[in-house]
Amino acid sequence: xxxxxxxxxxxVNAEQLLPGNQTFTSITNDIAGVPEQKKTxxxxxxxxxxxxxLLGVFAGSLGYxxxxxxxxxxxxxxxxxxxxxxxxxxxxxxxHAGTLISAILHLFRQNWRNAINRFAETMTLFAVICALVFxxxxxxxxxxxxxxxxxxxxxxxxxxxxxxLIWDFFAVFTYFTxxxxxxxxxxxxxxxxxxxxxxxxxxxxxYGFFALGWRGGNRQWxxxxxxxxxxxxxxxxxxxxxxxxxxSDFATSVIPGWHTTIFPPYFVAGAIYSGFGMVMTLSIIAxxxxxxxxxxxxxxxxxxxxxxxxxxxxxxxxxxxEFFVAWYSGNPYESFAFVNRALGPYWWxxxxxxxxNVVVPQFFWFTKYxxxxxxxxxxxxxxxxxxxxERFVIVVITLHRDFxxxxxxxxxxxxxxxxxxxGTFGLFFTGFLLFLRFLPMVSIAEAKLVLPESNPHHGxxx
Amino acid sequence: xxxxxxxxxxxxxxxxxHAAEKVRDSGFTNFDCHSPFPIHGMDEAMGLKRSKLxxxxxxxxxxxxxxxxxLQTWVHLVEYPLNISGKPYFAYPAYxxxxxxxxxxxxxxxxxxxxxxxxxIPRFNHPVFYSDKFSDVSSDAFYISIExxxxxxxxxxxxxxxxxxxxxxxxxxSDEN
Numbered sequence: 001x002x003x004x005x006x007x008x009x010x011x012v013n014a015e016q017l018l019p020g021n022q023t024f025t026s027i028t029n030d031i032a033g034v035p036e037q038k039k040t041x042x043x044x045x046x047x048x049x050x051x052x053x054l055l056g057v058f059a060g061s062l063g064y065x066x067x068x069x070x071x072x073x074x075x076x077x078x079x080x081x082x083x084x085x086x087x088x089x090x091x092x093x094x095x096h097a098g099t100l101i102s103a104i105l106h107l108f109r110q111n112w113r114n115a116i117n118r119f120a121e122t123m124t125l126f127a128v129i130c131a132l133v134f135x136x137x138x139x140x141x142x143x144x145x146x147x148x149x150x151x152x153x154x155x156x157x158x159x160x161x162x163x164x165l166i167w168d169f170f171a172v173f174t175y176f177t178x179x180x181x182x183x184x185x186x187x188x189x190x191x192x193x194x195x196x197x198x199x200x201x202x203x204x205x206x207y208g209f210f211a212l213g214w215r216g217g218n219r220q221w222x223x224x225x226x227x228x229x230x231x232x233x234x235x236x237x238x239x240x241x242x243x244x245x246x247x248s249d250f251a252t253s254v255i256p257g258w259h260t261t262i263f264p265p266y267f268v269a270g271a272i273y274s275g276f277g278m279v280m281t282l283s284i285i286a287x288x289x290x291x292x293x294x295x296x297x298x299x300x301x302x303x304x305x306x307x308x309x310x311x312x313x314x315x316x317x318x319x320x321x322e323f324f325v326a327w328y329s330g331n332p333y334e335s336f337a338f339v340n341r342a343l344g345p346y347w348w349x350x351x352x353x354x355x356x357n358v359v360v361p362q363f364f365w366f367t368k369y370x371x372x373x374x375x376x377x378x379x380x381x382x383x384x385x386x387x388x389x390e391r392f393v394i395v396v397i398t399l400h401r402d403f404x405x406x407x408x409x410x411x412x413x414x415x416x417x418x419x420x421x422x423g424t425f426g427l428f429f430t431g432f433l434l435f436l437r438f439l440p441m442v443s444i445a446e447a448k449l450v451l452p453e454s455n456p457h458h459g460x461x462x
Numbered sequence: 463x464x465x466x467x468x469x470x471x472x473x474x475x476x477x478x479x480h481a482a483e484k485v486r487d488s489g490f491t492n493f494d495c496h497s498p499f500p501i502h503g504m505d506e507a508m509g510l511k512r513s514k515l516x517x518x519x520x521x522x523x524x525x526x527x528x529x530x531x532x533l534q535t536w537v538h539l540v541e542y543p544l545n546i547s548g549k550p551y552f553a554y555p556a557y558x559x560x561x562x563x564x565x566x567x568x569x570x571x572x573x574x575x576x577x578x579x580x581x582x583i584p585r586f587n588h589p590v591f592y593s594d595k596f597s598d599v600s601s602d603a604f605y606i607s608i609e610x611x612x613x614x615x616x617x618x619x620x621x622x623x624x625x626x627x628x629x630x631x632x633x634x635x636s637d638e639n
Contacts, residue, residue, distance in 0.1 A: 024498060024602035032601075150533060158542040161534040162549065162556040167563075174563040178570040185574055189600065193498070196597035212584040215591075216599045217494035217607070218482075218504045220581045225500050226513045227577035231570060234523075238566045245559060445499040456479040456501050 017112055017299055017450050024454075027295075027447050031440045032193055034290050043289045044433060051429035058423025061416055062137065070140045072416045079399045079411035084138040086391040087421050089246055090274070091131035091428075092172060093267075093387060096239055097275020098124025099179060102186070103235035106228075112303055114446040115296050119286070120279045121183040122441075126431040127278070128176045130424040135169070137420075148173075164248040171245040178238055182231045185224070188214050189445040243267040250394065257337035257398035260325065266318035270387060273311035273357070276304050277383030282432070284377045286441060295442055298371050305370040308383065312361030315390070319358065333403060345410065346397045349389050356386020466589035466637050467609040468620050469596060470629025475501045477628055478604040482507040484627045485606060492612035496590070496605040518576035519569050526568025530561040589635045596633075607635075 022030075065072060075082040098120040105113040136145045148169045150159055159166045191211035198204040214220065244264035251263040280301065287296040326338040341350045360382050363369040370376070401408045435441070448454050472478045475497065482495045486509040495504060505512075534557040538544065543551050578584070590596050590607055599605050606629065608620055621632055 028498075028601040150537065156542065158537040158544075160544055160546065161538065161560055162546070162553050167559040170560045170563040174567045177567060181570050181574045185577070189499070193600040196600045208586065212578070213586045213588060214583065214600075215494075215588060216496045216498060218497070218501070218508055219494050219510065220583070221497070221500040222505055222510055223513050223515050223577045223580045226515045227573040230516070230519050230573045234566050234569050234573075238563075241559070241562060241566075248559075448499045454475055454499060454501070456476040456503055 017115065017297060022294070022451065024448050024451065027451075028193060028197075028444055030292070030295060031442045031444045031447065032190075032197055034292075034436070035194065035438050035440060036197065036199075040437065041289060044437065047429065048433045051426050051433055054423055054426025055430050056426070057419050058426045061419035061423055062133075065137060065416060065420065066142055070138070072414060074411060074413040074417055076409050076411060078402060078407055078409050079396055081138075081395050081399065082411060083413050083417040083421055084134045086388065086395050087424065088131050088134035088138070089267075089391045089395075090384075090388050091127045091134070091424065092175075092246055093243065093271035093274045093391075094278045094384070095124040095127035095131065095175070095179070095275065096243060096268070096271035097279050098122070098127075099175075099182075099235050099239040100272050100275065101279070102182060103232040103239065106232045107236060111450050112300055114450055115300055115442050116279060116283055116304075117446070118183075118186065118443045119283055119296075119441055120275070121179065121186065122432060122435045122439075123275075123278055123282060124179050125176070125183055126428045126435075127275075128172065128179060129431070130428050132172060132176065133424060133427070135172075164245065164252045167245045168249055171242045175238060175242045178231070178235055182235060185228060185231060186443055186446075187439065188212060188224070189216065190440045190443060192216065193444050194440065240268055243271040255398060255402060256331070256333040257326075257341070258394070260322065262318055262321055262325070266315065266322075269311045269314035269318065270357075270390060273308060273315055273361075274384050274387035276308045276311070277380045277387070280304050280308070280376060280380035281384070284373060284380070286436060290436075290441075292442070295447065298373075301373070301376055302367070302370045305364045305376060308380075309361050309364035312357055312364075312383075316358035319354065337398060337401070340401055341393055341397050344397065344401065346393075346400070349392045349397060353386050353389040353393055356382045357390060360386070465610050465617070466635045467607055467612075467615070468617070468624060469590065469593060469605050469607045469633050469635060470624035471595070471631040472604045472606065472629060475604060478606065479504060479507050481606055481627045481629065485608070488623065489614050490608055490612050492615075493606060493608040496596075496599040496603075496607065498600055498602060498604075513580070515573070515576050515580055518579075519572040522572025522576070523565045523569035527561050527565035529568070530564030531557055534560060589637055592635055593633050595631055 073082055073084070075084075098117075101113050101120040102117040106117075136142055139145060147157075148159065148166070161167075188211060191207050192214035195204055195207040195211045198207055244267065247263035247267035250258040251260060253259060283296050283304075284301070287293050323338050326334045329335075341347075360379050363375070363379065396411050400411050472481050478495055478497060479501060482504060485493055486507065493508075495501075495508060497504075531554075535552065535554075538551045538553070545551075590605075595603070596605060606624065608615060608624070610617075617634065621634070624632055
């Protein structure tokens with residue numbers, strides 16, 4: 001067959017996802033070049049300073065909380081789950097995009113994920129760490145947090161495994177561990193790249209230690225690829241289970257507004273929505289600071305916006321369906337809970353959620369907005385504000401007025417609620433910025449797989 | 463100072479794949495193909511058997527599930543029966559979530575540590591690291607290594623064979639530097 005002007009799909013794909021004439025060498029140089037920079041960019045130091053300050057706020061307010069007790073928060077009797085649980089659900093939700101991108105899109109052979117999966121997985125790790133802080137401190141006596149674990153003890157006590165709260169602990173703990181293993185497995189070949197390029201003996205030793213002596217032989221790749229595929233395969237039901245289990249904390253209770261079967265899928269869709277929002281925010285910053293516009297391209301941002309549109313519509317559908325079922329059930333408490341969400345004293349929380357989660361993503365129907373970087377940046381932040389309000393609506397607005405008006409109360413956070421929440425951003429960004437500085441933010445080995453030359457049949461005319 | 467084997471460089475993934483087929487066809491068994499990323503079809507080209515990792519993962523997953531279900535049953539029926547509103551002790555539907563989570567957790571350990579076990583890593587020193595050029599394999603180079611322990615290995619013949627099938631930068635590596 002003659003070589004014609006016809007372009008294979010792989011070629012077209014590669015042109016969009018890796019524009020310019022890139023080779024295996026240039027990809028290595030571009031990505032590995034970032035952690036190898038001699039001089040750290042000034043923007044990095046500014047952000048790191050900010051993150052460290054917030055980390056200080058976190059440490060200080062956490063210390064005061066442990067010293068003084070949860071009385072420093074704004075929680076009261078109907079609203080016993082305040083910001084701590086909102087923040088827990090919010091951070092866990094953000095974590096979901098990481099696994100979705102690395103596992104589910106890997107199974108669907110979506111090559112475009114290769115530029116953003118490392119990023120998203122790292123985001124997952126730190127988001128889940130931030131999330132795990134909250135149940136730990138919410139129990140009040142953090143020094144007995146190990147009671148979550150089913151450990152034999154001198155009191156002869158065991159957890160109640162029939163409670164969704166302990167399911168939640170197992171789900172999130174498993175999720176964190178599996179995400180960490182997945183992330184590290186993906187890093188091994190890249191750590192070997194950094195080891196082989198290291199100029200100083202310290203770098204060679206540290207990267208070499210974590211690269212485990214990877215040699216890139218096919219006898220290693222064979223097991224490695226299977227391990228990676230299986231990890232993706234088991235992470236897929238895992239990620240769907242995690243937020244479903246989180247939603248069971250609410251749905252298995254008898255509180256009107258919580259006791260619904262729509263919760264698991266609705267929580268999962270919302271989690272993916274907010275997670276993509278966060279990946280978008282972070283990748284727009286990183287590609288700007290490190291000039292990686294040719295690796296994390298507009299095409300990637302466009303595809304992420306499409307997923308946000310899809311999941312945004314799913315949560316919008318869930319909001320509508322909740323209302324419909326509340327009315328259709330004929331249960332007066334249930335109907336009241338929903339009318340109170342939209343028209344009660346916290347109406348602004350509800351409408352902020354509707355605006356950010358239902359109205360804003362509708363712009364993503366249009367290519368123009370999906371490829372407009374400042375617009376994407378602002379909307380990606382709005383998405384996460386909206387998702388925070390969603391959890392505010394679920395936790396606070398539902399709890400503050402339940403069955404008997406005599407038990408109603410208003411809720412407002414204290415400065416310590418706010419300080420701990422802002423502090424978790426310090427924890428998140430300190431970790432994330434250290435990752436950007438010392439590890440390859442895009443998977444070097446996987447980014448090469450997008451190039452048509454990586455296919456051994458490239459150039460064979462058959 | 464004992465020799466370890468011979469390495470030869472190839473130009474591209476497809477050159478490596480075709481070379482691997484020729485190495486396999488000439489009867490070598492103790493060789494490896496090194497590349498910066500996994501190459502599709504290389505397992506067949508090298509004549510490798512299917513990875514045994516699946517069995518390790520399956521066994522671990524089953525262990526996790528049995529352990530999870532068993533732990534909950536034992537705690538609620540034997541060790542610490544806790545009566546909450548008269549709900550059943552053997553509430554098996556409620557046990558399924560932790561059973562599932564532990565199955566996933568154990569399978570993940572099986573996948574990662576099983577992979578390390580089968581790959582014989584961590585292993586920090588290896589003769590291929592003594593070559594200066596070989597380190598490019600984690601960036602943009604493609605190498606075949608044939609080990610001395612291969613039954614049909616003969617230093618000179620193997621060197622000329624690798625050259626014949628298109629290898630360049632042929633190097634003989636030793637066990638010690």
